[in-house]
Amino acid sequence: MAMNLSVVTIFPRMFDAVLEHGISARAINSGALALKLWNPRDFTTDRHRAVDDRPYGGGAGMLMKPLPLARTIDALKAENPGPVIYLSPQGEKLEQRVVTELAELPALVLLAGRYEGIDERIVESRVEREISIGDYVLSGGELAAMVIIESIARLLPGVLGNPQSAHEDSFSNGFVGADSDCRLLDYPHYTRPEIFEGRAVPEVLRSGDHRQIQRWRLMQALGRTQARRPELLAERELDAQQIALLKTYQLEKNHE
Ligand code: SAM
DSSP, X not given: OOEEEEEEOSOGGGGHHHHHSHHHHHXXXXXXXXXXXXXXXXXXXXXTOOOEEOOTTOOSSOEEOHHHHHHHHHHHHTTOOSOEEEEEEEEEEOOHHHHHHHHTOSEEEEEEOOTTXXXXXXXXXXXXXXXXXXXXXXXXXXHXXXXXXXXXXXXXXXXXXXXXXXXXXXXXXXXXXXXXTOXXXXXXXXXXXXXXXXXXXXXXXHSOOHHHHHHHHHHHHHHHHHHXXXXXXXXXXXXXXXXXXHHHHHXXXXXX
């Protein structure tokens, strides 16, 4: 059954990007993902269809008014009983672990803020979870919602041509030769030609020896993770084979 995804946004056209392109479009066209956009402006009651107002206590900028948001969420709940996630720089940080968790839900509602954010009473009464895509401030939650949609879409059953690709991505669990809680960065990838601007594809990848290829990929993933994101390795204990691979990686790097 398709994942039922609703997005609350005053800029629905921005979502043409995920509706019309790439893996998210494929997920929608194949029936794995049902995406519906809800515009709070359609739920306003005043002549100007205002969705924003001045903040109590003063201060710069405007806020999203509670009533159009409440009416929008209450209306969509009849079609989508999923948890409401407010995209916010104050939320828990989005990680692959969170994406995997969300991708398993049958239904989900994403709420994109604008201006200086939304009236706190909407957070209290209608938001189940707040998610941030990083420690920086965007002008709206739409791009953050699209980040979530893209990352979920590639995990939905039948969407990727080869489902193993998602398991082997950075931060995923199913790395060849690694145990189940091993979160590593991806290994380097190469395609044709064999030599490009004088740089050759590593010989092992041309050897056809699948055991050696797996060993090399695990070594690269471990080495890269240690060099770039050491905290990911610090979260877990390496086994003897992984320690040996890291040593070989270091030795090879020192000889480059
Ligand atoms: N005043 C808010 C604060 O400092 O927490 C920021 C409001 S921001 C200008 C407007 C909207 O962009 C927010 O309501 C939120 O939906 C979205 N947004 C901004 N940064 C984000 C981030 N890092 N992750 C997710 N959503 C973000």
